[in-house]
Structure formats: C-alpha cells, structure tokens
Amino acid sequence: MTILSAAALQAGYGDRTILRGLDFTVPPGRITAIVGANACGKSTLLRCLARLLRPEAGEVQLDGRALNRFGARDLARRLGLLPQSPIAPDGITVADLVSHGRHPHQGLLSRWSPEDDRAVARALEATGMADLAERDIDALSGGQRQRAWIAMALAQETGILLLDEPTTFLDISHQVEVLDLLVDLNRSRGTTIVMVLHDLNLAARYADHLVAMLDGRISASGSPEAVLTEAMVEEVFGLKSLVIPDPTSGKPMMLPLGRHGMRREVAE
Amino acid sequence: MHAAPDSLATRVAVLRRRRARGRTRAAGGMLLLLLAGLALTLSLGQSFTPPGDVLRVLAGVEVPGASFTVGALRLPRAVLSILAGMSFGLGGVVFQTMFRNPLASPDIIGISAGASAAAVFAIVLLGWSGTTVSVLAVAAGLGVAAAIYLLSWRNGVAGARLILVGIGIAAMLESVIAYVLLRAPAWSLQDALRWLTGSVNGATLEQALPVLLSLALFGGLLLALRGSAELMRLGDDTAAALGVPLARDRALIVLAAVGLIAVATAVTGPIAFVAFLSGPIALRITGPGRAPLVPAALTGALLVLVADYAGQHLLPGRYPVGIVTGALGAPYLIYLIIRTNRTGGRP
Ligand SMILES: Nc1ncnc2c1ncn2[C@@H]1O[C@H](COP(=O)(O)OP(=O)(O)OP(=O)(O)O)[C@@H](O)[C@H]1O
Numbered sequence: 001m002t003i004l005s006a007a008a009l010q011a012g013y014g015d016r017t018i019l020r021g022l023d024f025t026v027p028p029g030r031i032t033a034i035v036g037a038n039a040c041g042k043s044t045l046l047r048c049l050a051r052l053l054r055p056e057a058g059e060v061q062l063d064g065r066a067l068n069r070f071g072a073r074d075l076a077r078r079l080g081l082l083p084q085s086p087i088a089p090d091g092i093t094v095a096d097l098v099s100h101g102r103h104p105h106q107g108l109l110s111r112w113s114p115e116d117d118r119a120v121a122r123a124l125e126a127t128g129m130a131d132l133a134e135r136d137i138d139a140l141s142g143g144q145r146q147r148a149w150i151a152m153a154l155a156q157e158t159g160i161l162l163l164d165e166p167t168t169f170l171d172i173s174h175q176v177e178v179l180d181l182l183v184d185l186n187r188s189r190g191t192t193i194v195m196v197l198h199d200l201n202l203a204a205r206y207a208d209h210l211v212a213m214l215d216g217r218i219s220a221s222g223s224p225e226a227v228l229t230e231a232m233v234e235e236v237f238g239l240k241s242l243v244i245p246d247p248t249s250g251k252p253m254m255l256p257l258g259r260h261g262m263r264r265e266v267a268e
Numbered sequence: 269m270h271a272a273p274d275s276l277a278t279r280v281a282v283l284r285r286r287r288a289r290g291r292t293r294a295a296g297g298m299l300l301l302l303l304a305g306l307a308l309t310l311s312l313g314q315s316f317t318p319p320g321d322v323l324r325v326l327a328g329v330e331v332p333g334a335s336f337t338v339g340a341l342r343l344p345r346a347v348l349s350i351l352a353g354m355s356f357g358l359g360g361v362v363f364q365t366m367f368r369n370p371l372a373s374p375d376i377i378g379i380s381a382g383a384s385a386a387a388v389f390a391i392v393l394l395g396w397s398g399t400t401v402s403v404l405a406v407a408a409g410l411g412v413a414a415a416i417y418l419l420s421w422r423n424g425v426a427g428a429r430l431i432l433v434g435i436g437i438a439a440m441l442e443s444v445i446a447y448v449l450l451r452a453p454a455w456s457l458q459d460a461l462r463w464l465t466g467s468v469n470g471a472t473l474e475q476a477l478p479v480l481l482s483l484a485l486f487g488g489l490l491l492a493l494r495g496s497a498e499l500m501r502l503g504d505d506t507a508a509a510l511g512v513p514l515a516r517d518r519a520l521i522v523l524a525a526v527g528l529i530a531v532a533t534a535v536t537g538p539i540a541f542v543a544f545l546s547g548p549i550a551l552r553i554t555g556p557g558r559a560p561l562v563p564a565a566l567t568g569a570l571l572v573l574v575a576d577y578a579g580q581h582l583l584p585g586r587y588p589v590g591i592v593t594g595a596l597g598a599p600y601l602i603y604l605i606i607r608t609n610r611t612g613g614r615p
C-alpha cells in the first residue's frame with residue numbers, strides 16, 4: 001500500500017506563504033477528510049500533495065521517494081486529483097471527458113486498449129453516468145457534471161485519490177451517493193482517499209480520519225470522535241456549537257449555534 | 269465496486285470509434301476540397317491549361333507554354349500557399365487551444381509581427397537573405413512570445429491579460445515594420461505589401477523548401493504532443509494530475525508553434541488572420557470536442573490557396589493574398605472583441 005506524506009511543508013503563491021511547516025501522513029487504505037474555513041489552505045495542501053504546486057520548503061514523499069523524482073505519467077498512475085473547479089472544454093461529451101482519465105495509462109507504445117474501454121465503462125457505471133455518456137458536458141446539471149468529473153478521476157484507477165470538494169453543487173441525496181461511492185471504492189479496491197469537505201457531519205460520518213486545518217496548519221487530526229469537538233469548531237471556525245452523537249452512525253454530529261432560530265434553553 | 273457489464277464497455281468503444289470516424293471523415297473531406305482547389309489553381313489562371321497538360325508538367329514532361337505557366341508560376345505559388353497556410357493554421361490552433369481563447373492567436377498577439385519585423389529588418393537594413401532570415405525570424409518570434417509571457421505574468425498567466433499585452437506589442441511591431449519599409453526607398457510596393465499583409469507573389473519552390481522542413485519538424489512535434497495540448501484544455505491542474513509534464517510540454521508546444529509561424533512568415537510575410545481564422549473554421553466543420561489540429565492545418569492551406577486565387581483572378585484588380593484574408597478576418601476579430609468585452613474576458 002502506498003504511503004503519501006508531507007514533512008515540514010511550506011508553500012504559497014508568489015511571496016505569500018500559505019502552508020507554514022505542515023506535517024501530514026495520509027493514512028494508507030483509509031478515507032481522510034480535510035475540513036477548515038475558506039482560504040485556510042486546504043486546496044493548497046492537496047495541490048502540493050499532487051505535485052501541482054512546488055513547495056517553498058519541506059518535501060512530499062510517495063513511498064519514501066521524493067515526489068519530484070517520479071515521471072509525470074508514472075505519478076499520475078499512482079495518484080489522482082480532482083481539482084476544486086475543473087474546466088470543461090466546449091462541446092466535450094461525458095464519454096470523452098472520462099476517457100481523458102486513461103491518459104496516464106497510455107504511452108508511445110501502448111495506445112488505447114480494450115482495457116481502457118472497460119475502465120471507462122466501470123467509471124461511468126460506478127457514478128451512474130452510463131446513460132448520459134453521449135451527452136455534452138454543457139448539457140448536464142451541476143450535479144451530473146460533478147459526477148462526470150469524478151468518473152474521470154475514477155477511470156484513472158490510481159491507488160490514491162485526492163478530491164477537492166467533490167460534493168459541491170450536489171443536492172443532499174447526491175452528496176450521500178458520491179460519498180457512498182467513495183466508500184465503495186475504498187472498500188473494494190483499497191483506494192486511499194483524501195477529500196476536502198465542508199459538511200462537518202458528513203465528514204465525520206464517512207471519514208476514518210479527520211484533519212482540521214487552521215491558517216495553513218493542521219490544528220487537529222485523528223478519529224472523527226477525537227477531532228470533531230465543540231472546542232475544535234470554536235477554534236477553527238470561530239463558531240459555537242453543540243456536538244452530540246449522530247443517532248444513525250454513532251459518530252459525532254455538530255449542530256451550529258447562531259444568534260437566532262434556537263430554543264431559548266439552548267440559546268441561554 | 270461492481271464490475272461494469274461488458275456491454276457498456278462495448279458501447280464506450282463504439283462511441284469512441286464513431287467519433288474518431290467522424291473526425292477522419294471531416295479531415296478527409298477537407299483534404300479532397302484542398303486537392304480540388306489545387307487542381308483549379310493549377311489549371312485555370314489567366315489562361316486555361318487542360319488537366320492532361322497539368323499532369324504531364326507535374327510528371328516532369330516538357331510541355332510548351334504549360335511548363336512555364338504551370339511549372340514555373342502556378343505550381344510554386346500553390347505549393348507555397350498550401351505549406352504556409354498549413355503552418356499558420358496549425359500554429360494558430362495550437363495557441364488557441366492551449367490558452368483556451370480564439371484571440372490568443374500568434375497573429376493577434378504579435379508573434380507574427382515580431383517574426384515579420386525581424387525579417388524586414390534583416391532583409392532591408394542588413395541585406396540578409398535565405399535561411400539566416402528564417403532563423404532570425406524564429407528567434408524574434410520566440411523573443412516576442414517570451415516578452416508577452418513575462419509582461420502578462422502575475423501569479424500565472426491569464427488569457428485576457430496575455431491577449432491585451434500581445435495586441436499592444438503587435439501594434440508596436442507593426443509600426444517598426446512600417447518604419448523600416450520607409451527606410452528602403454528602392455523597394456517596390458509589392459514587396460512592401462508582403463511584409464505588411466503577406467503575399468505569395470513570385471513564389472519559387474526554393475522558397476517553399478524551408479517551410480516544408482519546418483512543417484515536417486515542428487508540425488511533427490506538435491502532432492506528437494497533441495495529447496498534451498488536448499488535456500491542457502481541461503486546465504493546468506487537471507492536465508498535470510493526468511500526467512502531462514506541463515512545463516516541458518508547454519515550452520515545446522510554444523517553440524514548435526512559434527517556429528511554424530515564424531518560418532512561414534519569413535517567406536510569405538504575415539498573411540493576415542490565417543492563423544486566427546483556421547482553428548475556429550475547422551472547429552465548425554469537425555464539431556467541438558477535440559482540438560482540430562489537422563483540420564486547422566488543412567483549413568489554413570485552403571484559405572491561403574483560395575484567397576490568393578480570388579485576389580488574382582476573381583476580384584477586380586489584383587491583390588496580394590493577405591489583403592483578401594485580412595478582409596475575411598477583420599469582421600470576425602471585431603465580433604470576438606465585442607463578445608470578449610461583454611463576457612469580461614472569458615472566451
Ligand atoms: N493561484 C493562486 N494565486 C494566489 N493566491 C492564491 C492562489 N490560490 C489560492 N490562493 C490564496 O491562498 C490562500 C489559500 O487558498 P486555498 O485555495 O488553499 O484555500 P481553501 O482552504 O481551499 O479555501 P476554500 O474552502 O475557499 O476552497 C487563499 O488566501 C487564497 O486567496
């Protein structure tokens with residue numbers, strides 16, 4: 001099982017440093033969810049882990065080998081990433097988009113093969129996009145489009161999959177569907193999954209491992225029970241909350257406390 | 269995860285082959301059209317040469333009259349038109365694809381003007397000729413590309429900024445060309461026009477040779493890198509995550525595209541808007557979905573061939589090819605700029 005880890009990672013854009021000395025080992029074969037406020041550096045961390053951004057200091061390693069010692073295709077066969085806001089070219093069909101996921105599996109000598117067709121079919125099937133394969137991406141709803149992108153990442157068939165907010169644009173049932181799908185993928189193929197999520201309760205329910213980020217650092221990490229606490233929510237999001245066990249899963253569940261809309265006993 | 273039924277894999281394969289066949293058919297149709305255009309320009313000019321005579325001249329047989337009109341005048345002109353058109357079309361579509369914007373074409377953002385200015389400078393003021401001019405033009409094209417890139421760099425390059433900087437540089441370089449031409453009193457208007465708008469007047473097969481070599485080298489490189497160019501349309505992050513070595517491939521693609529444009533420009537001058545128009549026209553014909561590299565090359569060839577024919581024989585008076593393509597491209601450019609203005613920089 002491949003191990004992805006970052007040590008003393010420092011990275012940013014231009015002269016703005018975003019990540020400040022961050023240590024992180026992705027638990028192999030597990031599902032990790034990263035949570036944190038907007039602009040705290042979650043996407044920046046994923047981009048460093050996938051070598052899309054060169055660290056200013058520190059290093060990311062895959063199986064003990066520095067990331068920049070891998071060839072581009074070789075790395076892309078081991079590690080996939082779905083960016084937060086991917087760009088679809090005009091007029092591309094779902095099948096075409098998903099087929100792009102097979103790019104790292106083709107070389108100068110190994111062209112498109114029946115196995116590539118099967119991988120595309122598996123990805124379409126798993127994401128429920130089989131019936132929409134011929135559609136233009138432009139002609140899909142936001143949720144269908146998101147699933148098409150996930151299908152592309154699945155077709156890559158990597159051991160590690162990083163997903164930046166895979167559930168944005170999805171209604172609650174499709175959010176649950178995508179997360180269930182990721183769990184299936186994790187269980188059946190042992191795929192290591194790291195995803196950025198904004199919904200703390202879904203993160204706690206679906207992730208084996210929870211990471212809370214604050215200002216470019218990891219402020220807490222561990223099991224959902226250990227990480228999702230009232231103190232963490234207050235520190236990371238500056239929000240008062242009530243954390244109770246989720247009756248359906250037994251995992252912690254966070255109820256935000258605002259200034260309005262609550263019973264008087266709770267608001268006090 | 270459950271295994272997908274094989275029938276779905278079969279359907280995926282069928283869909284893929286159908287699209288590939290569609291693209292091949294479109295490219296084949298354009299190739300036929302190009303051959304028809306070639307046949308027309310070779311046989312019908314100021315006078316008509318029967319197809320049999322044309323074929324005999326092509327086979328190397330000496331035919332009185334036809335050997336001169338076809339072999340020495342029409343053939344070199346058509347060959348240069350086709351090769352230059354392919355270079356402009358391919359170089360243009362690659363830029364448009366990579367920057368995801370039809371305005372990011374080398375003839376709009378000053379790369380053609382850079383090659384052209386260097387060529388004029390070398391020919392008029394330094395008295396150079398031949399390959400050295402081509403080499404200087406390529407170097408100047410690359411220099412302009414690098415300058416635009418650096419000037420529009422701010423935490424990465426945004427398409428809209430690159431285009432604005434490029435249009436400004438193009439305007440500056442065009443005034444350099446005009447200035448150099450003013451300093452060359454012995455030059456005829458025909459020659460001056462070549463460097464302002466592009467022309468294939470007085471073409472020879474020797475002139476076409478460097479364009480052919482550049483097409484073989486740079487065009488071959490671009491076709492080898494077409495997969496990377498295709499994935500760059502998905503955005504830098506997605507392309508890199510799919511295993512495209514971005515920095516390397518982008519540098520090679522820019523080098524090859526600039527090389528194509530610059531070598532062709534050094535021979536024919538900057539034939540207006542061919543690089544800019546070929547990609548969008550090819551996209552209309554082949555349908556969207558994939559970057560139309562080969563179709564854009566064929567479109568470019570057809571554009572130059574037909575526009576030159578029109579400028580010679582169909583319009584009242586004789587015009588260099590660049591005047592005709594300029595008249596075709598200008599309205600489309602205005603349309604795109606107005607639309608860009610409305611969408612706030614998005615293509
Ligand atoms: N390409 C870029 N150039 C300059 N600054 C950037 C760039 N991308 C992100 N930043 C800045 O880096 C900081 C961290 O951004 P990042 O995208 O990592 O946040 P995030 O935690 O993913 O936020 P969100 O939840 O909104 O997606 C922000 O202040 C952002 O403005």
Ligand SMILES: [Mg+2]
Pocket residue numbers: 042043044084164
């Ligand atoms: Mg983000």
